[in-house]
Amino acid sequence: MKTTAIGYSENLPAAHPEALLSREVPVPEPGPRDLLVEVEAVSVNPVDVKLRAGAPADGFRVLGFDAAGTVRAVGAEATLFAPGDEVFYAGSIGRPGTNQRLHLVDERIVGRKPTALSFADAAALPLTAITAWEALFDRLRLEEDSAGTLLVIGATGGVGSVMLQLAEALLPDVAVIATASDDARAARMRELGAEHVVNHREDLVAQVLEIAPEGVDRLFTAHSEGQIERYAEIVRPFGHVVAIDDGPRDVSPLKGRSISWHWELMFTRPLLETPDMIEQHRLLDAVADLVDRGRIRSTAATVLGPISPAALREAHELVERGRTVGKVVVHGWEEAIDSARESTDIY
Known part of the structure; x- marks a missing residue:
């Protein structure tokens, strides 16, 4: 057959x-x-x-x-x-x-x-939901009573769009900051649950630190290559980063702030x-x-x-x-x- x-x-x-x-x-x-x-x-x-x-x-x-x-x-x-x-x-x-x-x-x-x-x-x-779920709950260890801030870089992508919805549904005390490149995309990110939206084509560090002056607690990224220096500025000491792209091979700029780096691959x-x-x-x-x-x-x-x-x-x-x-x-x-x-x- x-x-x-x-x-x-x-x-x-x-x-x-x-x-x-x-x-x-x-x-x-x-x-x-x-x-x-x-x-x-x-x-x-x-x-x-x-x-x-x-x-x-x-x-x-x-x-x-x-x-x-x-x-x-x-x-x-x-x-x-x-x-x-x-x-x-x-x-x-x-x-x-x-x-x-x-x-x-x-x-x-x-x-x-x-x-x-x-x-x-x-x-x-399925693929985006599994990736978003594992990134939030397995890699970042978030729970229903978790608080603090989460920055979602690449929020308009498939994984980011599901992640915003999962956070809205299951993490009521986590403040979510999403990135978007224009007003139309920013409006959609708010519809999906983001409390704040920043434009990644402008000064990302300044925009994020205006919202979270001490730095964000957690950062999800779908586009990490060439961005580690920025992440070292906008993630608070002892914070966490989870990446789903192939990413950088050197994350040493994060060491001074004891920031943890996590990989997420839903095929593991x-x-x-x-x-x-x-x-x-x-x-x-x-x-x-x-x-x-x-x-x-x-x-x-x-x-x-x-x-x-x-x-x-x-x-x-x-x-x-x-x-x-x-x-x-x-x-x-x-x-x-x-x-x-x-x-x-x-x-």
């Missing part, structure tokens, strides 16, 4: 007609704790773009991490889900990606799809199968609950379709430009859309 998969066989620019290709591949057999998911929607993240542009294809590599879909089969030891359940997840960098009709994923990194969201809107959330748990791997399942279920209670909204901004090499190439181009506010999602398979059209014509 075969299924459709979309991937790359060589590193080409996103606009190249063969940058992403469709192939028929064998339907994978679930391992003991795997789910076989029929994928309904995916989103494209910077990691997809980075891999397509430079990672070895090893013949043919299927990309994709974020996904929402329906469970079709489960492994012999799977207990968290059953066939027919609707789920969302961010996959693992160590396994074939979600850009395929039928996809295998370990149930311990899968959450129930929020009932309030479509598959397309749900597919925008699934890639290494850590003993607490199931925490990603639990946090995704918690995010789904927050969505269904109206505390978190989807960050889907651009929805393309159907899922095809052409649509995914367009999504890669949009993400590469770096000007999107919100996530780029690709939804539906061509056969399903054609079938729906035929049904509509009949009636």
Whole structure:
């Protein structure tokens, strides 16, 4: 039995007609704790773009991490889900990606799809929600009764947009400062929960210290390269920085203030199968609950379709430009859309 998969066989620019290709591949057999998911929607993240542009294809590599879909089969030891359940997840960098009709994923990194969201809107959330949650609660060790200040640099990005919402919902006493480059983006950051917004294109240090004269307690950054000297000025002594980009190799300017540096990579748990791997399942279920209670909204901004090499190439181009506010999602398979059209014509 075969299924459709979309991937790359060589590193080409996103606009190249063969940058992403469709192939028929064998339907994978679930391992003991795997789910076989029929994928309904995916989103494209910077990691997809980075891999397509430079990672070895090893013949043919299927990309994709974020996904929402329906469970079709489960492994012999799977207990968290059953066939027919609707789920969302961010996959693992160590396994074939979600850009395929039928996809295998370990149930311990899968959450129930929020009932309030479509598959397309749900597919925008997992990778960014996991990253934001782990950065706040695992790396920075924030708790419900935490106080102080949090500066979110890169707040208009996918992770930052979810982080603001999580802080608003779960950290009522933490004052959040977000960065944005213009008034429209600043207004959106306030809608998502930021108490203060500063313009990162102007004097960031002066703006932040005007709000927090002693320095901020915690700083999240999606863009840390070349910024360490600034961070050493705006983070208070004994404060904390968490970064999700490849970042600098020298953080010594932070030493004089005993500022702690943390890395956050949401693939660590699934890639290494850590003993607490199931925490990603639990946090995704918690995010789904927050969505269904109206505390978190989807960050889907651009929805393309159907899922095809052409649509995914367009999504890669949009993400590469770096000007999107919100996530780029690709939804539906061509056969399903054609079938729906035929049904509509009949009636």
